[in-house]
Amino acid sequence: MFQDTLLADLAVELPSAVRLQRLVVTLREYFRCGAVCLLQLKGEALTPVAVDGLVHEALGRRFVIAQHPRLAAILASRRTVSFPPDSTLPDPYDGLIEQHPGEPLHVHDCMGISLHEAGETWGVLTLDALCPGVFDRQAEDDLQRFTLLVEAAVRMTRLEQDIRGLRLVRHDSETPRRRHDDGEILGQSMLIRRLLEELDVVADSELPVLLSGETGVGKELFARRLHQQSPRAAAPLVHVNCAALPESLAESELFGHVKGAFSGADTARPGRFEAAHGGTLFLDEIGELPLAIQAKLLRALQNGEIQRLGEDTPRRVDVRIIAATNRHLQDGVRDGHFRADLYHRLSVYPVPIPPLRKRGSDVLVLAGHFLELNRARLGLRSLRLSAQAEATLCAYEWPGNVRELEHVISRAAIKALSRGAARHEIITLEAELLDLAQAPLLNDASSQGLSQRLSQERSQEPTQERSGQDNAAPEQHRMSLQESVTQAQRQAIALALEANRGNWAAAARHLNVDPSNLHKLARRLGVKGAV
Ligand SMILES: Nc1ncnc2c1ncn2[C@@H]1O[C@H](COP(=O)(O)OP(=O)(O)OP(=O)(O)O)[C@@H](O)[C@H]1O
Numbered sequence: 001m002f003q004d005t006l007l008a009d010l011a012v013e014l015p016s017a018v019r020l021q022r023l024v025v026t027l028r029e030y031f032r033c034g035a036v037c038l039l040q041l042k043g044e045a046l047t048p049v050a051v052d053g054l055v056h057e058a059l060g061r062r063f064v065i066a067q068h069p070r071l072a073a074i075l076a077s078r079r080t081v082s083f084p085p086d087s088t089l090p091d092p093y094d095g096l097i098e099q100h101p102g103e104p105l106h107v108h109d110c111m112g113i114s115l116h117e118a119g120e121t122w123g124v125l126t127l128d129a130l131c132p133g134v135f136d137r138q139a140e141d142d143l144q145r146f147t148l149l150v151e152a153a154v155r156m157t158r159l160e161q162d163i164r165g166l167r168l169v170r171h172d173s174e175t176p177r178r179r180h181d182d183g184e185i186l187g188q189s190m191l192i193r194r195l196l197e198e199l200d201v202v203a204d205s206e207l208p209v210l211l212s213g214e215t216g217v218g219k220e221l222f223a224r225r226l227h228q229q230s231p232r233a234a235a236p237l238v239h240v241n242c243a244a245l246p247e248s249l250a251e252s253e254l255f256g257h258v259k260g261a262f263s264g265a266d267t268a269r270p271g272r273f274e275a276a277h278g279g280t281l282f283l284d285e286i287g288e289l290p291l292a293i294q295a296k297l298l299r300a301l302q303n304g305e306i307q308r309l310g311e312d313t314p315r316r317v318d319v320r321i322i323a324a325t326n327r328h329l330q331d332g333v334r335d336g337h338f339r340a341d342l343y344h345r346l347s348v349y350p351v352p353i354p355p356l357r358k359r360g361s362d363v364l365v366l367a368g369h370f371l372e373l374n375r376a377r378l379g380l381r382s383l384r385l386s387a388q389a390e391a392t393l394c395a396y397e398w399p400g401n402v403r404e405l406e407h408v409i410s411r412a413a414i415k416a417l418s419r420g421a422a423r424h425e426i427i428t429l430e431a432e433l434l435d436l437a438q439a440p441l442l443n444d445a446s447s448q449g450l451s452q453r454l455s456q457e458r459s460q461e462p463t464q465e466r467s468g469q470d471n472a473a474p475e476q477h478r479m480s481l482q483e484s485v486t487q488a489q490r491q492a493i494a495l496a497l498e499a500n501r502g503n504w505a506a507a508a509r510h511l512n513v514d515p516s517n518l519h520k521l522a523r524r525l526g527v528k529g530a531v
Pocket residue numbers: 184185186187213214215216217218219220221222325326366402403406
């Protein structure tokens with residue numbers, strides 16, 4: 001039955017994320033265990049690519065092998081590696097099991113196996129059972145046998161990706177480009193997946209790209225990705241922050257100068273355009289560029305030539321431009337701060353980057369990433385979010401986007417330590433540590449409710465995002481502190497009930513509250529009977 005399902009899946013065309021997700025769900029059913037995780041080796045770390053039975057934010061974690069001896073042991077062997085219930089090696093999923101979030105994985109069975117593809121180590125598959133004795137000799141042998149099918153599914157997804165890569169470079173004889181992973185863009189939402197696909201197509205062209213979006217949405221990260229996926233990847237990517245260029249120095253910074261061009265110009269110096277020759281020039285905060293420099297930039301773009309300050313002969317440069325802005329450049333054009341001709345030249349391919357509040361549960365995936373970074377940086381055993389903290393993160397408006405989330409998690413981790421949390425215990429960040437209670441939250445209509453959003457995304461059904469309504473500006477209103485707390489409480493309860501299939505006692509355990517208090521609170525909030 002199990003092999004039949006896997007073999008049937010191998011025969012049909014499926015998006016890779018769906019293929020691998022179905023694989024882990026099928027494995028979890030077969031082995032009747034608490035969690036299954038498929039992790040891909042990327043550099044020094046293992047990246048979860050499909051999980052079943054772990055909390056959602058686990059997808060954003062990156063497990064550095066040197067910090068996780070169980071994963072290192074699995075990687076080092078070609079056979080099933082089992083860890084007995086009394087193993088003293090720390091478990092990478094401590095506190096991340098969906099059925100018992102925040103609880104240490106004390107007595108449990110764990111096994112895993114390394115996976116190989118095209119003669120190289122591809123990653124690992126791990127299985128955790130919450131009771132000891134589930135993984136017997138037979139289970140170990142089964143896992144060993146099934147590895148061939150798992151590796152075949154992995155190979156299918158690799159082939160599908162390669163075919164996509166070949167389509168992108170079909171006009172020349174290059175082999176598919178190597179994907180770099182520094183500055184990985186995290187996110188599972190349809191909005192981000194579609195955006196990345198679009199970026200990979202436009203990366204291949206020579207078109208100038210204008211990235212726009214609120215502060216902290218990741219414009220620099222997207223610019224780097226565009227460059228890395230472009231035929232210019234081996235040449236430099238030169239970053240210029242236009243807001244930090246004083247008008248008096250902007251021209252020589254961009255175009256260079258000859259010796260003696262101005263007082264202090266003791267030697268000739270090439271500018272950023274020449275430094276980016278053959279590669280990409282990333283003009284960040286382009287809206288801040290002084291008008292006088294805009295005219296010179298326009299000439300450089302029109303003619304493909306620049307002139308060093310103090311030099312008569314122009315120099316040819318071969319540079320692709322990516323510009324970024326967190327303002328509406330058209331407003332600048334309207335009020336005379338930005339040249340219309342330059343705007344049209346830069347915005348040949350405009351790419352709006354969605355704010356974090358429109359990316360559904362990506363906020364949890366990103367939170368997982370920042371939790372793991374802080375866990376490693378602070379030398380902690382495990383760092384995770386309480387259910388209420390998750391709900392609070394999902395309900396918050398994020399005016400500072402991903403950068404703000406990064407800071408919120410780092411601050412909360414340090415606060416937890418300063419309040420006496422022990423490094424060797426599982427540290428659960430509660431909602432109040434996130435310091436968001438007084439900040440604006442999305443209202444119910446636009447945040448949809450966390451549990452509804454999570455289940456929409458999991459079921460792969462058309463979401464609001466896909467239906468295109470995401471472009472409408474979310475309706476927001478300022479909530480009082482009391483309203484914000486009430487909303488976060490409602491969402492936490494709904495989430496806990498969903499995670500525990502409507503079982504109130506289990507939901508109370510999940511939320512770490514007394515069951516009778518949970519009933520009372522739910523009645524007061526009007527949740528009881530409504531969910
Ligand atoms: N999807 C993402 N995955 C992982 N990290 C992200 C993502 N988006 C943003 N970040 C991180 O968030 C931080 C802010 O991103 P970045 O500096 O690229 O934003 P920005 O849009 O350029 O902001 P600004 O307009 O203020 O310059 C960085 O640390 C970046 O690595």
